[in-house]
Amino acid sequence: AQSVTQLGSHVSVSEGALVLLRCNYSSSVPPYLFWYVQYPNQGLQLLLKYTSAATLVKGINGFEAEFKKSETSFHLTKPSAHMSDAAEYFCAVSDGKSGNTGKLIFGQGTTLQVKP
């Protein structure tokens, strides 16, 4: 079975500071990994995805994530936080067992707070 663990349910940074949101996964097969952002009372927006190509993945809004197989991690970073980045962030892994069904397993989520 696959699983995702997001370390830290709440992260607070100052505007302009580095953003680091941690995600570790467990998978018996090569995983596909995703980061999504959710603003209050809205659905999910895809930030970026890893699909076995380049290990450093660049996404929208200046975010990027690096797949590290040896550490089973897929941490999300952004060099300089903006107030508009305040939201809930979810890491997800595709269920390899289901193959192309696209079933996603989500982490618990991390709330990012950006202080002025």
Place this chain on the structure above:
Amino acid sequence: GAVVSQHPSWVICKSGTSVKIECRSLDFQATTMFWYRQFPKQSLMLMATSNEGSKATYEQGVEKDKFLINHASLTLSTLTVTSAHPEDSSFYICSARELGTRVILTQYFGPGTRLLVL
């Protein structure tokens, strides 16, 4: 880009009534749609996978008679919460897989429907 809509965005109903939530892919055809449930301050839990023209596949612990899913066309899936009770109050989110492409690259999420059962 691909857009998924949900209707209604908000619904308040009395206990015992049934509520239907629609999920539409607006500019693409979707063979597969997924229904998630999200409680406040929690993650998304997959409820079921809906395939066009066939029965939905429910996750363990999800009552299929309670949460009826219909995927009658390539652009519409509906979730009906039957005989709703206060514990069914939640945020329901759907996602859609684009026809003919690898799902991991083309799954789009709707904006969600908030259900409050009184």
